[in-house]
Amino acid sequence: MSNIGKTLLKLLGKLLLIALGFFVVTFTVYFFNLDMKLTAAIEPFLLRHYDKIERNTHL
Amino acid sequence: MAKEIGADRFGDFYIDGGKVRRRREWRGVSDTLYDYSRWLVIMATLGKFVMKPRNVKAMFRYRWMANYLAVPMMVDRHTQGLRGEYLRICHTEQDLVIDDVAKLLDSLFRGDRRMGNDTEFSKKVVLVDENEMTAVMMGFPTLKCLSRETPSTYVSVLLNQHAAEHYIDVAQEFGLAGDVCPMPEAEAGVSIDDDAPVLGACAVQCNTTCDGSLLGNGVISRRLELEDGIPVFQLAAPLRHREDDVQEYAAQEIRNAIAFIEKHTGVQWDWKAYFECAKRVNYATKCRQEWLEMNRTPYPQVFGSNLALYTETNYMAICGRVAAFEKADRTITRLARQAYEKKMRAAKEYRHRAIVWGVQSHYYMDFLVWLLNCWGIVPLTDMLSMVSTREIREEDTPENREQAYYDMAWLTENMIMRNRTHGGYRVLLDELWEFTQQFNADMVILWEHMSCKALDGMHGMFEDRARELGIHLVWVEHDLFDPRIISRQGVRDQINTYMRTVMREEPIDPSLEVLHDEESW
Ligand code: SF4
Numbered sequence: 001m002s003n004i005g006k007t008l009l010k011l012l013g014k015l016l017l018i019a020l021g022f023f024v025v026t027f028t029v030y031f032f033n034l035d036m037k038l039t040a041a042i043e044p045f046l047l048r049h050y051d052k053i054e055r056n057t058h059l
Numbered sequence: 060m061a062k063e064i065g066a067d068r069f070g071d072f073y074i075d076g077g078k079v080r081r082r083r084e085w086r087g088v089s090d091t092l093y094d095y096s097r098w099l100v101i102m103a104t105l106g107k108f109v110m111k112p113r114n115v116k117a118m119f120r121y122r123w124m125a126n127y128l129a130v131p132m133m134v135d136r137h138t139q140g141l142r143g144e145y146l147r148i149c150h151t152e153q154d155l156v157i158d159d160v161a162k163l164l165d166s167l168f169r170g171d172r173r174m175g176n177d178t179e180f181s182k183k184v185v186l187v188d189e190n191e192m193t194a195v196m197m198g199f200p201t202l203k204c205l206s207r208e209t210p211s212t213y214v215s216v217l218l219n220q221h222a223a224e225h226y227i228d229v230a231q232e233f234g235l236a237g238d239v240c241p242m243p244e245a246e247a248g249v250s251i252d253d254d255a256p257v258l259g260a261c262a263v264q265c266n267t268t269c270d271g272s273l274l275g276n277g278v279i280s281r282r283l284e285l286e287d288g289i290p291v292f293q294l295a296a297p298l299r300h301r302e303d304d305v306q307e308y309a310a311q312e313i314r315n316a317i318a319f320i321e322k323h324t325g326v327q328w329d330w331k332a333y334f335e336c337a338k339r340v341n342y343a344t345k346c347r348q349e350w351l352e353m354n355r356t357p358y359p360q361v362f363g364s365n366l367a368l369y370t371e372t373n374y375m376a377i378c379g380r381v382a383a384f385e386k387a388d389r390t391i392t393r394l395a396r397q398a399y400e401k402k403m404r405a406a407k408e409y410r411h412r413a414i415v416w417g418v419q420s421h422y423y424m425d426f427l428v429w430l431l432n433c434w435g436i437v438p439l440t441d442m443l444s445m446v447s448t449r450e451i452r453e454e455d456t457p458e459n460r461e462q463a464y465y466d467m468a469w470l471t472e473n474m475i476m477r478n479r480t481h482g483g484y485r486v487l488l489d490e491l492w493e494f495t496q497q498f499n500a501d502m503v504i505l506w507e508h509m510s511c512k513a514l515d516g517m518h519g520m521f522e523d524r525a526r527e528l529g530i531h532l533v534w535v536e537h538d539l540f541d542p543r544i545i546s547r548q549g550v551r552d553q554i555n556t557y558m559r560t561v562m563r564e565e566p567i568d569p570s571l572e573v574l575h576d577e578e579s580w
Contacts, residue, residue: 026095043128046128059251
């Protein structure tokens with residue numbers, strides 16, 4: 001196999017590995033609902049922050 | 060973990076007292092991968108949204124923005140148990156609605172004086188109510204028609220059942236009565252709490268849907284006009300919308316609204332754009348009628364929340380103005396035909412065919428999915444999906460231009476909800492029984508929204524007619540935006556009690572009968 005062929009094969013292998021890694025990580029997040037578990041943990045901090053904002057509250 | 064429809068115990072996905080579910084469903088390889096790929100698309104939409112600093116800034120300024128943390132979960136709630144075409148129909152709709160709301164938010168913050176403060180953009184913005192047909196905007200393709208209430212209250216409660224509570228409390232702290240419908244009350248609360256984006260050349264408010272919304276609009280327009288300097292037009296559409304003698308007045312209101320928008324934006328009405336939108340409105344109506352036709356057979360295809368949520372958005376907020384919805388109509392119809400030919404069913408057992416009537420609980424929109432999965436009750440159609448089926452003129456001729464004012468008036472008068480909660484008892488009561496016959500339904504699930512005076516007055520009449528016709532009438536009380544009054548389990552208990560005591564049935568999925576989801580989004 002020529003050098004170019006080898007480099008291309010290596011590149012393809014790397015790309016496949018990255019794609020596989022992406023799939024494993026994102027599918028785990030998806031399946032175990034980790035995205036929602038994380039945002040649920042963020043919400044209380046945001047709510048406390050909103051309570052501190054100065055507002056021009058009136059009718 | 061099961062590929063087959065109905066093999067899962069859906070109650071096992073809930074965490075007692077938790078905000079979110081334990082995990083997502085395994086639906087077999089192809090459906091799980093499809094659902095996963097759509098989840099990636101939703102994540103990409105959200106990712107794109109937070110790339111803009113002004114949107115992140117808005118996230119830290121507006122309390123209701125916290126509800127958008129729950130976007131993927133809203134989709135999961137509506138796709139529970141779905142496989143094949145049903146799953147694809149649901150994603151076609153939900154993903155489009157999410158994309159549309161993300162664009163709406165982005166535009167609001169672009170023009171918002173506190174965020175992007177793009178004044179040139181703001182001059183092209185016309186604010187509209189959340190509960191308003193956007194028909195008067197069909198001929199203004201270069202203007203941006205934006206609703207602040209849609210993302211702050213309407214969508215927020217779909218995302219998080221507790222979203223409106225803070226704003227309801229704020230409104231009541233300022234003396235608004237506690238028995239007012241929580242929808243307009245929460246919208247007023249957002250304005251009182253200084254939590255609405257400020258932008259726009261002008262605003263058009265509508266007396267849809269009732270006295271409650273008039274109250275809310277009064278509070279909001281006061282701030283808009285007196286403080287923010289944004290002029291507001293009050294579009295007063297007749298409530299007796301089936302009467303011929305109100306139509307001339309209704310058409311004049313439309314002419315006046317258009318003249319108002321032209322005056323404040325400097326943009327002229329465009330008939331070509333109007334008739335293009337009219338074609339899309341007719342196409343959406345044609346598709347919906349085909350779906351309803353299928354729902355009259357033993358093989359309903361687009362029903363439950365797949366029908367309800369999409370109809371609301373497509374008919375009212377979009378009103379032919381967004382071409383992507385026409386494409387979605389086509390896709391949904393194709394998928395529904397496919398499933399119909401294969402005689403597919405969305406759940407393992409269909410026991411009862413139901414018409415869902417009344418104004419549905421907003422904090423429990425996935426109740427329709429629960430009805431199907433827990434008790435095998437098929438929600439064939441709902442009151443808000445039974446909107447106008449009248450075809451409007453779509454050819455640009457001098458006579459049709461005159462008729463167009465009447466068509467826009469008709470659409471505005473027949474906005475979902477007010478077309479049944481107002482207009483006399485024929486539209487609310489008599490037509491319900493006609494639909495039960497047309498759809499061969501043996502059951503009516505009647506939402507009783509306790510703050511909606513329009514509906515509550517007819518309680519006894521509904522009971523009398525159901526008894527005469529031998530239809531099972533199940534009342535389900537709720538308070539629209541406020542789960543503190545009647546919780547989701549409180550809603551479910553009313554069905555559970557009826558099904559066990561009157562129908563003497565056992566649930567199909569007993570794990571769903573009692574769920575501790577009071578803290579859930
Ligand atoms: S639910 Fe009833 S009270 Fe509330 S906005 Fe609609 S018509 Fe008005």
